[in-house]
Structure formats: C-alpha cells, structure tokens
Amino acid sequence: MILHNALLSTLAFLVPHSRFSFNLSFPRPALRIMNVEGGHGGVAIPPAKPFLKWLKCSLKETFFPDDPFRQFQNQPPSTSFLLALQYIFPIFHWAPRYSLQFLKSDVIAGITIASLAIPQGISYADLANLPPILGLYSSFIPPLIYAMMGSSRDLAVGTVAVGSLLMASMLGSVVDHNHNPKLFLHLAFTATFFAGIFQAALGLFRLGFIVDFLSHATIIGFMGGAATVVCLQQLKSILGLQHFTHEADLVSVMRSVFTQTHEWRWKSAALGSCFIFFLLITRFFSKKQPKFFWVSAMAPLTSVIFGSILVYATHAEKHGVQVIGGLKKGLNPSSLTKLVFVAPYMSTAIKTGLITGIIALAEGIAVGRSFAMYKNYHTDGNKEMIAIGTMNIVGSFTSCYLTTGPFSRSAVNYNAGCKTAASNIVMAIVVMLTLLFLTPLFYYTPLVVLSAIIVSAMLGLIDYQAAIHLYKIDKCDFLVCISAYIGVVFCSVEIGLVIAVAISVLRVLLFVARPRTSVLGNIPNSDVYRNVEHYPNAIHVPGILILEIDAPVYFANASYLRERITRWIDEEEDRIKGTEETSLRYVIMDMTAVGNIDTSGISMFEEIKKIVDRRGLQLVLVNPGGEVMKKLNKAKFTEQIGQKWIHLTVEEAVEACSSMLHACKTSPTKNESEGWNNV
Known part of the structure; x- marks a missing residue:
C-alpha cells in the first residue's frame, strides 16, 4: 500500500497540469478521467455543437444511416454518373459480370417459377374479383421492372393472395364487382397506382422505418387470419355455389355456406378435395426431399392441365363444375386512361392503395431479406421500396394490379438455384409466350382447381408453430398476434390490421411511458x-x-x-x-x-x-x-x-x-x- 501511494504521488507530481486526477480513497484507489471544461466529478461533457450541425447529423442518421452518397465523393463526373446509374438500376451493376453459368441457373429457375406463377396469377386475380387474365398481365410487366431496379437476387415478383383479398374486400365495400365490373376494374388499377406512389415515396424519402411498425407478431397473426379467410372464401368454388357473400368474416361466410346447402355440388366438392390432397402431398414430399423441390413447384400447373383435360373429356362444365372460360389473347393493353380520379371513388382507391401497399412492402422486403441472409448478401430496403413502387406504378398503366414478392414463389426461385434477378426476366418471357399463344388452352380450367391451388398455398401461411413460440417467449407479442388473427377472421381484414397495429403501437408507448x-x-x-x-x-x-x-x-x-x-x-x-x-x-x-x-x-x-x-x-x-x-x-x-x-x-x-x-x-x-x- 505504501508503494502504491508513492507511485500515485509520483505520477501526480510528474503531470501536475494533466487531465487526470487521482482518487486516493481506500480500499480501491480509482483513476478518474476529468473533463477540463466541465470538471464534473470525472464525467465528460461533450463539446458544444451548433444546432444546425446537430440537426443535420440527426437527420442524416435517421434517413441516411447507410450513407448512400459516400461512394460519389471525390469521383469524376463520368464515374459518378455510372455509379448513380448502378445505384438506381442495379442491373447495370451485375449485368457486366453475368456469365453463361448464371444464365443456365436463371433459365431453370425462371421456367420453374413461371409454372407456378401462371396458375397462381389466374387464381389470385379471381380471388380479387378481377378478370383472370390480369393475373398473367401482372406476371409479365412488373417482373421486368423489378429485374432492373431490385436489389434482391431471389425475390420472384407476382400477385399475392393477401393483397388480392384486401383489394376485393375494400373495393367491394363500395362497388359491387358483379353489377359494375368495369368500375371495379378501374378502381383496382387506381388503387395499384396509389400503392406504387406510396411505396416509391417511402423509398425516395427514406421513410422505410414506417413499415417496421408492422411487427413480426403482427405479420404472423395478420397473415394467418388472412389465409384463413382466403380459404373460407374458396368454399364458393369448391361447393359450386352461384351466389356468395361479399363479406370476408367467418360468420358471414358460414351463414352463406350453410343457408345454401341445397345448391352444393358434390362433383365439384369431390374434385376440389382431390386436388387439395394432391397439392398438399406434393408439398409434403418436397419438404421431406428438398432436392425434389420442383415436384411441389410443378404441382399447380399439373393440376390445371389435368383438371382442364378432365373437364373437357367429361363435359363437367354442364354438371355444375364452373370453368374460367375464354381468356383474351395478347399482351398487356394500356390502362392509363382507365384510372379513376373523381369523387367519391378516389378516396376509396387511395385508402385501398395505402393499406395494400404497406402489406405488400412488408411481405416483399421481409422475404427479400430472409433469402439474402441465407446467401450472405445485402438488400437495400429503400431500393426495394422504390423498385416495388415503380413496378406497381408502371403496372397500373399496363392493366396490372398489386404485385410484390410472395414467399411461395420466391422460395421456389431460391430452391431452383437462381443466381440473379434475371430469373424474373425468364419468367416474364414464359408468361409472354403464354399470353401470345396459350391462353385459349385455359378455357376449360375448372375454378375448383384454382381454389385448390389457393387453399394449398394459404395453409402454409397459417404458422401455428410461430404463434406457440411467441406464447412461450413473450405473452405481449402473442396477444398482438392473436388479436390480429381474431380481428381478421371475425371482423374484416382491415379491422384486424388496424387492431394489430394499434396494439403494437400501444405497447411501444407503454414501454416509453412506463420505463x-x-x-x-x-x-x-x-x-x-x-x-x-x-x-x-x-x-x-x-x-x-x-x-x-x-x-x-x-x-x-x-x-x-x-x-x-x-x-x-x-x-x-x-x-x-x-x-x-x-x-x-x-x-x-x-x-x-x-x-x-x-x-x-x-x-x-x-x-x-x-x-x-x-x-x-x-x-x-x-x-x-x-x-x-x-x-x-x-x-x-x-x-x-x-x-x-x-x-x-x-x-x-x-x-x-x-x-x-x-x-x-x-x-x-x-x-x-x-x-x-x-x-
């Protein structure tokens, strides 16, 4: 101890004007750093910073944490232009390094996801109460846009069931698609336009953190509830009912089903049950044997082909089995003049666009980040928002409705071994050939097969294991999840989403107000x-x-x-x-x-x-x-x-x-x- 005190005294003598003072208290002497300006017990006071400089730093950290402009510093104009072009259109970044090996992988992946995209696109368009051909239109133009602007290598672009259901529900509350299908179609294009504007604006103004208010628990509950409602809606086609409720809640659907028991078609129900069983068996097999992923991917198209042949051979359409009918041959017609910007429908289109746009962004960004993590590369959230927003804006001008990156299609794309976003281009080419030459072949496709495809896809979104996991770890997250699910199933899709977001925000506020x-x-x-x-x-x-x-x-x-x-x-x-x-x-x-x-x-x-x-x-x-x-x-x-x-x-x-x-x-x-x- 004497030696220790002597050492401290010597240091104090040698550096009398330093920034250090020495605490000689016992039993544990401590060296305490002092701030020269403040001198408050050794706790430093940061130097004063001008308010404007502080505000600039805060805004930069909030909206530009990734510092996207750093790469343009100290660069000649030509290099800066090329870097800016690559930043806006990532295709210019990876295209010069594209190889024949990449092309082989992307062609296989593109053809594989096209076999899934064609029947899914037709099914989801029917779910949205839109002409089935719109599902094919939406699988042609948007993937080309995303291939040029997207930062994910694995995201496969197309329509989604939840977005389709939301659009049908929200627009259907104002316009009946049976009585006024033309106005309903135009409102769908307008809602897609506003969804794209909102999505692109979030990316341009670096406001992507807004999507983060949709927590993981919220998405699990909402997706599960929406999947349940979608499955219930398919009872119309599976049972061969001509009249069905426009409401999406469980009570209304069950009332509509059981008040029409005299109109049930057993042939349609048997056919639908067989196809659902077939699709679920193929999915189970592909999960057990991942190298046979293509079995599950090809199952929907196989069902469409087999179902069409069966209906054509047996003339089942004359015995209560509903079919798609004629699909218009040709590429996407222009819909720019069909957008509705007049009251009172414009407000409905804006509201539908905002809600569906947020849901589409949440799903697309989450899916892209998940597969990027598997392959150890980075996706830019703001770029993704701009890309998804742009493809929806352009899509609304070319007879497409809401698109994003669905998990099922992206999972097939990933398992098929895609290397770049060029697999979306291959898929778009296959869909283009289908539009030009093959659409008449879908005439006898039974609607019950499309319903079976939707049901099999939606059952995978009801993640009960994730809900159990939430219950074990965090009861509050489980409450958010189950509230979203109950709200969607028993009220409506919109109310369920609002309830889930409100509970999530309330939870954050409680954490802030009660630390x-x-x-x-x-x-x-x-x-x-x-x-x-x-x-x-x-x-x-x-x-x-x-x-x-x-x-x-x-x-x-x-x-x-x-x-x-x-x-x-x-x-x-x-x-x-x-x-x-x-x-x-x-x-x-x-x-x-x-x-x-x-x-x-x-x-x-x-x-x-x-x-x-x-x-x-x-x-x-x-x-x-x-x-x-x-x-x-x-x-x-x-x-x-x-x-x-x-x-x-x-x-x-x-x-x-x-x-x-x-x-x-x-x-x-x-x-x-x-x-x-x-x-």
Missing part, C-alpha cells in the same frame, strides 16, 4: 451491482439506495419516474425501520441506460433533488451520457447537485458514499462535506 426501474444490490465478494429481483443473493449497501433507470427520460415518463423513485425511497426507508441497518443517507441514480433527456426530464430530476433534500438525503448521479450531461450542465443542474456527486460507475459512487459514512461515524462532529474532503 423499467430497479433497485441494485452488491453481489457478495465482488464489485458488481445487479437487480436485487434478478439476483436474490445481491445485498443492499447500508445507508445507500441504488436505483437504475433503464430508458431515456422524456415528458411521457417524467411524472411516472418521479412517483416511482419516490416510492422506492419510501419502501427502502420502511424496510430499514424494522432492522438495525444504517439509516438511508444516499440515493444513487444509475443513468447508464438514459441515452437522452428533455426539459421535462430535467425538471423531474430537479423535483427529485428537492424531495431528497427535504428528507435529509443526498442525490448521486452515475454515468449520465454525453447528451444527458450536456443538457444537465446547460440547465445548471450540475451546479445544484454539486460536481462531486456525479461519478462514472456505481462502484465508484458507492465507494465514495461509504467512505463518507465511515468518516462521519468515526468523527461524529464532522459533517459530510468534511468527510468528502477526508476522502
């Missing part, structure tokens, strides 16, 4: 301090209450924190009364997790300071962050509390307070200020 605070105790035989509830062996330090605030302090939680801290003090004093421990003298606030504070938070600390002063206690702060320290210093709170009552660590603060308690006990005539000087 976690805890009492810390000392782990025996160590200098570590932990939550006494989590560590039963942690012991209270005599005369000292150590509290931890685990969140930023804002106006939303300042009042709660003041009340909670006061209650902690009351509870600690009540606990001490029944024991022979030293009376409470110090309240240490561990602010390590307090990343920021506003004026309401500062006022809260000032009130806490007054409360502890009236009780004859001393408030001690530990490790306030840079921004927090800067604001406390500007508010003169550091002067009110005193520089010596701010420490870097809980260990250091406890050591100092314990030393002063010890000094006051050994010399009762000394006050705490003298005790501090002795320390």
Whole structure:
C-alpha cells in the first residue's frame, strides 16, 4: 500500500497540469478521467455543437444511416454518373459480370417459377374479383421492372393472395364487382397506382422505418387470419355455389355456406378435395426431399392441365363444375386512361392503395431479406421500396394490379438455384409466350382447381408453430398476434390490421411511458451491482439506495419516474425501520441506460433533488451520457447537485458514499462535506 501511494504521488507530481486526477480513497484507489471544461466529478461533457450541425447529423442518421452518397465523393463526373446509374438500376451493376453459368441457373429457375406463377396469377386475380387474365398481365410487366431496379437476387415478383383479398374486400365495400365490373376494374388499377406512389415515396424519402411498425407478431397473426379467410372464401368454388357473400368474416361466410346447402355440388366438392390432397402431398414430399423441390413447384400447373383435360373429356362444365372460360389473347393493353380520379371513388382507391401497399412492402422486403441472409448478401430496403413502387406504378398503366414478392414463389426461385434477378426476366418471357399463344388452352380450367391451388398455398401461411413460440417467449407479442388473427377472421381484414397495429403501437408507448426501474444490490465478494429481483443473493449497501433507470427520460415518463423513485425511497426507508441497518443517507441514480433527456426530464430530476433534500438525503448521479450531461450542465443542474456527486460507475459512487459514512461515524462532529474532503 505504501508503494502504491508513492507511485500515485509520483505520477501526480510528474503531470501536475494533466487531465487526470487521482482518487486516493481506500480500499480501491480509482483513476478518474476529468473533463477540463466541465470538471464534473470525472464525467465528460461533450463539446458544444451548433444546432444546425446537430440537426443535420440527426437527420442524416435517421434517413441516411447507410450513407448512400459516400461512394460519389471525390469521383469524376463520368464515374459518378455510372455509379448513380448502378445505384438506381442495379442491373447495370451485375449485368457486366453475368456469365453463361448464371444464365443456365436463371433459365431453370425462371421456367420453374413461371409454372407456378401462371396458375397462381389466374387464381389470385379471381380471388380479387378481377378478370383472370390480369393475373398473367401482372406476371409479365412488373417482373421486368423489378429485374432492373431490385436489389434482391431471389425475390420472384407476382400477385399475392393477401393483397388480392384486401383489394376485393375494400373495393367491394363500395362497388359491387358483379353489377359494375368495369368500375371495379378501374378502381383496382387506381388503387395499384396509389400503392406504387406510396411505396416509391417511402423509398425516395427514406421513410422505410414506417413499415417496421408492422411487427413480426403482427405479420404472423395478420397473415394467418388472412389465409384463413382466403380459404373460407374458396368454399364458393369448391361447393359450386352461384351466389356468395361479399363479406370476408367467418360468420358471414358460414351463414352463406350453410343457408345454401341445397345448391352444393358434390362433383365439384369431390374434385376440389382431390386436388387439395394432391397439392398438399406434393408439398409434403418436397419438404421431406428438398432436392425434389420442383415436384411441389410443378404441382399447380399439373393440376390445371389435368383438371382442364378432365373437364373437357367429361363435359363437367354442364354438371355444375364452373370453368374460367375464354381468356383474351395478347399482351398487356394500356390502362392509363382507365384510372379513376373523381369523387367519391378516389378516396376509396387511395385508402385501398395505402393499406395494400404497406402489406405488400412488408411481405416483399421481409422475404427479400430472409433469402439474402441465407446467401450472405445485402438488400437495400429503400431500393426495394422504390423498385416495388415503380413496378406497381408502371403496372397500373399496363392493366396490372398489386404485385410484390410472395414467399411461395420466391422460395421456389431460391430452391431452383437462381443466381440473379434475371430469373424474373425468364419468367416474364414464359408468361409472354403464354399470353401470345396459350391462353385459349385455359378455357376449360375448372375454378375448383384454382381454389385448390389457393387453399394449398394459404395453409402454409397459417404458422401455428410461430404463434406457440411467441406464447412461450413473450405473452405481449402473442396477444398482438392473436388479436390480429381474431380481428381478421371475425371482423374484416382491415379491422384486424388496424387492431394489430394499434396494439403494437400501444405497447411501444407503454414501454416509453412506463420505463423499467430497479433497485441494485452488491453481489457478495465482488464489485458488481445487479437487480436485487434478478439476483436474490445481491445485498443492499447500508445507508445507500441504488436505483437504475433503464430508458431515456422524456415528458411521457417524467411524472411516472418521479412517483416511482419516490416510492422506492419510501419502501427502502420502511424496510430499514424494522432492522438495525444504517439509516438511508444516499440515493444513487444509475443513468447508464438514459441515452437522452428533455426539459421535462430535467425538471423531474430537479423535483427529485428537492424531495431528497427535504428528507435529509443526498442525490448521486452515475454515468449520465454525453447528451444527458450536456443538457444537465446547460440547465445548471450540475451546479445544484454539486460536481462531486456525479461519478462514472456505481462502484465508484458507492465507494465514495461509504467512505463518507465511515468518516462521519468515526468523527461524529464532522459533517459530510468534511468527510468528502477526508476522502
């Protein structure tokens, strides 16, 4: 110990004007870093930054965390132009390095997903109450746009069941597709246009974080509920019903089904059940034998071909089995003049576009990120939003409706061994050939086969295992999930989505408004301090209450924190009364997790300071962050509390307070200020 003190004295003598001061207290001497400008107990105050510069940095970190403009710095104009072109159109980045081996893989993948896209496209268009040919149109133009602008190598573009259901439900509440199919079709194009505008705007203005409000639990519940509703809707085709409810909730569908039992067609039901069984068996086989993924991928097209042949051979269309009928041959006609921008339908189109656009973005970005993680490459969320938005804008001009990157099609694309987004181009070429030459072959395709394809695809979206996992890990997430599911199934798709998002946002607000605070105790035989509830062996330090605030302090939680801290003090004093421990003298606030504070938070600390002063206690702060320290210093709170009552660590603060308690006990005539000087 003598050698230790001598060493510290020597260092202090050699560097008398340095930024270091030396705490010679025992039993553990501590080297404490001091800030020259502030000098507050060794806790540094960050240098003042002009407001405009701070605002610029904050906005840059919020909207441009990936710093996309860094690559353009110090580059000649020609290079900057090429880099900008590659940034907007990633195809110019990977196309020069494209090889024959890549082409072989992408051709196989493109043909494989086309075999899935054609029957799915027709099925989902029928689900959206739109002409079936729109499903093929939507699998031609949008994939070409995405291949040029998308950053994912594995995303396969096309229509999705949930988006189709949403569009049918929301537009159907205003316009009956049976009585006015032309207006319904035009509104679908308009809703797709607004969805694309909204999606592209989110990407251009770097507002992709809005999509993050759709939490994982929300998406699981919403997708499961939507899949259940979609399956229920297919009872119309499977049972061969001519009239069916326009509502999507469980009660309405069941009422519509069981009030028409006299119109059930057993031939249609038997055919549908057989195809559903066939599709589920092929999927099960492909999961068990991943190398035979193509069996499941080819099953929908096989069902369409076999079903068409069966209907043609048996003339089943004359015995209650409904068929698609004639499909128009030719490529996408223009729909630019068919957009509806007049009241009262424009507001419906905007609302439908916003909701379906968010759902499509959430699914497309999540799917793209998942497969990018498997292949260890990066997808740019904002680029994806711009790409998906652009393909929907262009699609609305070319007789397409809402498209994104569905999981089922992308999974087939991934398993087929795609190398680049060129597989979407191959798929589009196959769909183009189908539109030009093969559409008459779909005349006898039974609607019950399309319903079977939809049901088999939707059953995979009801992820009950994920819901059970949520229940085991986080009951709040499970509540969000099950609320979304119940809302979709028993109310409507829109209401279910609103309920799920509202609960998620409410949960975030509760976390902000009611941050976690805890009492810390000392782990025996160590200098570590932990939550006494989590560590039963942690012991209270005599005369000292150590509290931890685990969140930023804002106006939303300042009042709660003041009340909670006061209650902690009351509870600690009540606990001490029944024991022979030293009376409470110090309240240490561990602010390590307090990343920021506003004026309401500062006022809260000032009130806490007054409360502890009236009780004859001393408030001690530990490790306030840079921004927090800067604001406390500007508010003169550091002067009110005193520089010596701010420490870097809980260990250091406890050591100092314990030393002063010890000094006051050994010399009762000394006050705490003298005790501090002795320390």
